[in-house]
Amino acid sequence: MGPTACGKSNLAIKLRNYLPVDIISVDSGLVYRDLNIGTAKPTKQELIQAPHKLVDIKNAEDNYSAGEFKKEVLIAISEIINNKKIPLLVGGTMLYYKILLEGLTELPSADIKLRKHFIKEAKIIGLSCFHKKLKIIDPVSANRIHPNDLQRVVRALEVYFISGKTLSELTNKKNYFFPYQAIQFSLIPRNILFLHKKIENRFRDMLDLGFQKEVEHLFNRKNLNVNSCSINRIGYFQMWKFLSGNISYKDMIEQSITATRQLAKHQMTWLKKWRNVHYIYNDSTDLSIKKILEIFKYYNSNTIF
The missing domain is CATH 3.40.50.300 (P-loop containing nucleotide triphosphate hydrolases)
Structure with missing residues (x-):
């Protein structure tokens, strides 16, 4: 490493x-x-x-x-x-x-409609501001995910809005x-x-x-x-x-x-x-x-x- x-x-x-x-x-x-x-x-x-x-x-x-x-x-x-x-x-x-x-941990399946919405939002507000949104919801995951890694930021937000639980919560189980x-x-x-x-x-x-x-x-x-x-x-x-x-x-x-x-x-x-x-x-x-x-x-x- x-x-x-x-x-x-x-x-x-x-x-x-x-x-x-x-x-x-x-x-x-x-x-x-x-x-x-x-x-x-x-x-x-x-x-x-x-x-x-x-x-x-x-x-x-x-x-x-x-x-x-x-x-x-x-x-x-x-x-x-x-x-x-x-x-x-x-x-x-x-x-x-x-x-x-x-x-x-097994995570919820992707929601294509929600994912497209997040990608569009990221394009409008910028990757840095979009990453801050994740930091408010799930600071543990946000600290692990680089702000430029749009795919993983989107996935972390997607998991939260589908399941009601943060990615860090789910992956601890x-x-x-x-x-x-x-x-x-x-x-x-x-x-x-x-x-x-x-x-x-x-x-x-x-x-x-x-x-x-x-x-x-x-x-x-x-x-x-x-x-x-x-x-x-x-x-x-x-x-x-x-x-x-x-x-x-x-x-x-x-x-x-x-x-x-x-x-x-x-x-x-x-x-x-x-x-x-x-x-x-x-x-x-x-x-x-x-x-x-x-x-x-x-x-x-x-x-x-």
């Missing part, structure tokens, strides 16, 4: 040289085909070298829920263990980890047991300003790699819009607004970098409250690997494997 741009994917790929691991992506963006540059998806060569499960499993026009992730990741874990390998989960979608470890023992690691930055600079440099590198063209191809598809689950994510959302003529190119860059830094802060907030996790400074990949192997050796000697 760890905040965006801290080097999780690179570390996971290199760990395959030391441990018999198969990688499972825990990233809500990597599930989508055609979303490559802006999601920092491993390159085709890297995916050949180190295959990732749960990457490129959905078309850009599809929705993908946390419930779907939970079902599919448990299948992937089982398959890897049956092949005598160790599942190595890597990614920054903290909600997915939480649901995997703690479960997910769980009867679920994760059937495996997990060793949890989190890469963390020693210097937050260094991470901020890395985030800025990475986004500018994405632009150099052709991120605008990637989004233009999506923009020209009739079955996608700014509220689509795949598009309503950092970078894609801002680039879409630029292509729509709503913001300048400069503002697109600044807003994307700012939103990514806010995401990193949000992820760090989750991780500070996380239980049973080994924190590792991301000073260098070699040092991180050494620390992970030391901890893994300790667990292995205590017969959990």
Whole structure:
């Protein structure tokens, strides 16, 4: 685990040289085909070298829920263990980890009419004000959901207006047991300003790699819009607004970098409250690997494997 741009994917790929691991992506963006540059998806060569499960499993026009992730990741874990390998989960979608470890309550079915009403309202009042509406109703869920994540904000409000109970109330009523023992690691930055600079440099590198063209191809598809689950994510959302003529190119860059830094802060907030996790400074990949192997050796000697 760890905040965006801290080097999780690179570390996971290199760990395959030391441990018999198969990688499972825990990233809500990597599930989508055609979303490559802006999601920092491993390159085709890297995916050949180190295959990732749960990457490129959905078309850009599809929705993908946390419930779907939970079902599919448990299948992937089982398959890897049956092949005598160790599942190595890597990614920054903290909600997915939480649901995997703690479960997910059955929630009321979607109300399309209500959902359309909320999306229209969000467009009128803006994402920030719309998120504040959720904060009044369900502050616990609001603190977990990024203001730009329209799909999840809408779903949280939808659950409340259908059931009369908040999403946080319902998800506290769980009867679920994760059937495996997990060793949890989190890469963390020693210097937050260094991470901020890395985030800025990475986004500018994405632009150099052709991120605008990637989004233009999506923009020209009739079955996608700014509220689509795949598009309503950092970078894609801002680039879409630029292509729509709503913001300048400069503002697109600044807003994307700012939103990514806010995401990193949000992820760090989750991780500070996380239980049973080994924190590792991301000073260098070699040092991180050494620390992970030391901890893994300790667990292995205590017969959990």
